[in-house]
Amino acid sequence: MTESPTSTASTTSTAGLGDRTRTLLRNALEAYGDSPRAAGWLRHHLDRLDEPLRLAIAGKVKAGKSTLLNALVGEEIAATDAGECTRVVTWYQDGPSPRILLHPMQGPPRQLRTRRSERGGLVVDLDGADPATVDRLTVDWPSSGLRSTSLIDTPGIASTSVDTSARASRFLSSDEAPSEADAVLYLMRHLHSADARFLESFHDRHVARATPVSTIAVLSRADEIGAGRLDALSSARRIAGRYRTDEKIAALCQTVVAVAGLVALAGRTMRQDEYLALRALAALPPEVTDALLLSADRFVTPPDSLVDRLGTGVPESATRRLLLTRLGVYGIRTAIAALRDHAPDAARLSAELVAASGLDDLREVLATQFGERRELLKARSALLAVELVVQREPRPAGARLATEVERLVASAHEFAELRLLAALRSRSVPLPAEAREEAERLVGGNGSRLPARLGLPDDVDAATRRQVVVEALGRWRRRAANPVSDRATVDACAVVVRSCEGMLATIAAT
Incomplete structure (x- = not known):
């Protein structure tokens, strides 16, 4: 899901930020070594700096959180029904072998039985435990998709169950402690008032807390927006584009991406029997499949006039129902079109479905916006941990630590870029649209790697990169020196x- 750290060419020293954050945590550990609770909390966050990025997946009930999580991993390990497990915060992390641990509110964790369903998916059974007494589940699963990022499936926001909804809100935006997630993927069918309220509650103006850069919004059931038509994802992408240009939404999340989660999962977990059933449907005349797919009910139980035209070899009703559950109308139409056009085998069809789902777009955004900012997001979480200790256990050493946190936030250029990105997206800096877009890109709004900041392909030579940076540096120095520029513009x-100067230094060092 993310690129390796060596592929990142940040304009500032992310290693320097990480080292300074570690030093701060060690200083805090020394100051609070006599407090078991504080020392344990700080040690936990020191270890957390070296862990994979923690990405929480949130959204209202039926937003498709578990389905998208499964699609990202490439295996059905998260329950997608409305069972008791969906009421519990569940962590999915890479491990040498499958293992499920139940962590109760009180008492030690205990291991649950690991078993698979008939279709091969993981079955999670709470073994009689009341979900209200369970703090979390942790699922270890050997997966390359979980090595760089641990995924956290949260209960539905705005659930009819007050306790379930409150549990998700506490985990993501508690007033008592910072979230255990480094970043959030927020899923929605469309921007509902409940979605906006949650995104607003998850943010505040403190630079080290949640910012637009730590949140990505996903139109997660994009195929339903276009009523299952072949151009459904195109329609959803246009809506996502409108959301991205909305000032209120831009102030709450980094970007908005459209994904058909169901189709993405089907593409990544396609079975041979499903492929054969789709191929049989693709062999029918187009006018027959068009009539069959006018609605979901018609596809499963066609009228007698249509049954006579299906002929032999067509999947029976139970199989068609399964295809509908797995792919939806949009996915079936997309699969049939691909099979008739250029998908000669199951592997190619799977790839076509994944491409048509928008999953690749999301994975690219996750890599550029979260993967490349791993050190920054981890540092932010660590600073919040120190702040919490200082607030809960005031002492002279704590006051000094609070000052160290303030200095680190003020002096680290990574945080300055974060502040500016938030200001640019909320339109609080009075820049023309073109200049604002360039500023966002130069400070890492499209990704922190050098080519993304410059808007250049990866293979452009160093001389061209240097020329582009020098020209940008000149433009922004002149804008800063313009006597009519206000204070906010000069600071921006x-x-x-400084970002441009850092890029020049990076180019010179390579």
Whole structure:
């Protein structure tokens, strides 16, 4: 899901930020070594700096959280029905072998039985435990998709169960402690008022807390927006594009991506019998499949006039129902079109479905916006941990630590870029649209790697990169020196200039 750290060419020293954060945590551990609770909390966050990124998947009930999680991993390990497990916060992390641990509110964790369903998916059974007494589940699963990022499936926001909804809110935006997630993937069918309220509650103006850069919004059932038509995802992408240009939404999340989660999962877990059933449907005349797919009910139980035209070899009703559950109308139409056009085998069909789902777009966004900012997001979580200790256990050493946190936040250019990105997206810096877009890109709004900041392909030579940076540096220095520029613009220019200077240093060092 993410690129390796060596592929990142940040304009500032992310290693420097990580080292300074570790030093701060060690200083805090020394100051609070006599407090078991504080020392345990700080040690936990020191270890957390070296762990995979923690990405929480949130959204209202039926937003498709578990389905998208399964699609990202490439295996059916998260329950997608409305069972008791969906009421519990569940962590999915890479491990040498499958294992499920239940962590109760009180008492030690205990291991649950690991078994698979008939279709090969993981079955999680709470073994009689009341979900209200369970703090979390942790699922270890050997997967390359979980090595760089641990995924956290949360209960539905705005659930009819007050306790279930409150549990998700506490985990993601508690007033008592910072979230255990480094970043959030927020799923929605469309922007409902409940979605906006949650996104607003998850953010505040403190730079080290949740910012638009730590949240990505996903139109997670994009195929339903276009009523299952072949152009459904195109329609959903246009809506996502409109959301991205909305000032209120831009102030709450990094970007908005459209994904048909059901189709993505089907593509990544396609079985041979499903492929054969789809191929049989693709062999029918187009006018027959068009009539069959006018609605979901018609596809499963066609009228007698249509049954006579299906002929032999067509999947029976139970199989068609399964295809509908697995792919939806949009996925079936997409699969049939691909099979008739250029998908000669199951592997190619799977790839076509994944491409048509928008999953690749999301994975690219996760890599550029979260993967490349791993050190920054981890540092932010660590600083919040120190702040919490200082607030809960005031002492002279704590006051000094609070000052160290403030200095680190103020001096680290990574946080300055974060502040500017938030200001640019909320339109609080009075820049023309073109200049604002360039500023966002130069400070890492499209990704922190050098080519993304410059808007250039990866294979462009160093001389071209240097020329582009020098030209941008000149423009932003002139804008800063313009006597009519206000204070907010001058401060924004200073951040962009420093980012450009850092890029020049990076180019010179390579």
